[in-house]
Amino acid sequence: MTERPQPILEVRDLRVRFATSRGEVRAVDGVNLALAPGDTLGLVGESGSGKSVTLRAILRLLRSNATTTGEARWRGQDLLAMPEKRLRALRGREIAMIFQEPMSALNPVIPIGVQIAESLQAHTALDAAGRRRRAIELLDLVGIPSAAQRLAGYPHEFSGGMRQRAMIAIALAAEPKLLLADEPTTALDVTIQDQILKLLLRLSRELGMAMVLVTHDLGVVAETCERVSVMYAGRVVETGPVDRVFTAPGHAYTDALLRSMPHGGVARAPLRPIPGLPPRLDRPLQGCPFTPRCAYAEGRCGAEAPPFAPVAPGQEAACWASDRLARREVPA
Missing domain, CATH: 3.40.50.300 (P-loop containing nucleotide triphosphate hydrolases)
Known part of the structure; x- marks a missing residue:
């Protein structure tokens, strides 16, 4: 073994x-x-x-x-x-964490792109342009279409699945x-x-x-x-x-x-x-x-x-x- x-x-x-x-x-x-x-x-x-x-x-x-x-x-x-x-x-x-409910974990009055950039600013040496590029890469990585346009979106403008993906993007920002x-x-x-x-x-x-x-x-x-x-x-x-x-x-x-x-197995089994x-x-x-x-x-x-x-x-x-x-x- x-x-x-x-x-x-x-x-x-x-x-x-x-x-x-x-x-x-x-x-x-x-x-x-x-x-x-x-x-x-x-x-x-x-x-x-x-x-x-x-x-x-x-x-x-x-x-x-x-x-x-x-x-x-x-x-x-x-x-x-x-x-x-x-x-x-x-x-x-x-160590990163994905929380249970994205609507309570994401800030409702700050665009998604800014929330990703905050994590990048705290944990990487990227400048503003680099943080924007990386944020687009992350949204694309988690499967959010039109990533560059969605950076300006607020959490309430995303579906439940998209908010969860955005949370994953924030969690993975610093790898x-x-x-x-x-x-x-x-x-x-x-x-x-x-x-x-x-x-x-x-x-x-x-x-x-x-x-x-x-x-x-x-x-x-x-x-x-x-x-x-x-x-x-x-x-x-x-x-x-x-x-x-x-x-x-x-x-x-x-x-x-x-x-x-x-x-x-058995149909209607209790x-x-x-x-x-x-x-x-x-x-x-x-x-x-x-x-x-x-x-x-x-x-x-x-x-x-x-x-x-x-x-x-x-x-x-x-x-x-x-x-x-x-x-x-x-x-x-």
């Missing part, structure tokens, strides 16, 4: 707490991630599982009521301990080595979604760029990513190669997610939704947080947190039922 290259990003025991009127919310609870150059990692899980907060915490883009601990090492340097001035120079140049994509195809029709995902994959290959893709869509991960990490209640509960995790899940939550998706709701993160969690919803749960699940342990080469999970899942002992 070919040895994996050394990671350029290592997230270790990342924890995020929010101070709220209801008490402390543990939004991210001990997350570990690693990305090598050119890796594509899918980050999946239900809403509220901590996916977006994890990405924002890596770049320290959280609100003032957040407390972040742990490490996020970028090429050996801890982003969480880095001076703000150094981090601001790194954001956008080495970063890591792209954090927070649900980049949310609310887009499937045709535009497919175009944007293919675009991101192509640019990742051409630029040698690593990518973390946050999404609810397991099909998108299967088509786009090499590795996947599954999050639940602020924790990564399983990680490994996409083909292995999706065909032989090592965690009961991953198994339940896969079973809740539509599958080809879906199998996951019962119940995710736990409240402003209350202490004992044992495995998935226990109340888990078809495999046993006595120790609610009392003792399972260790994160190997279940197959390159695949790890934190589940007391991993052995039964491996034997395909499907609960009734």
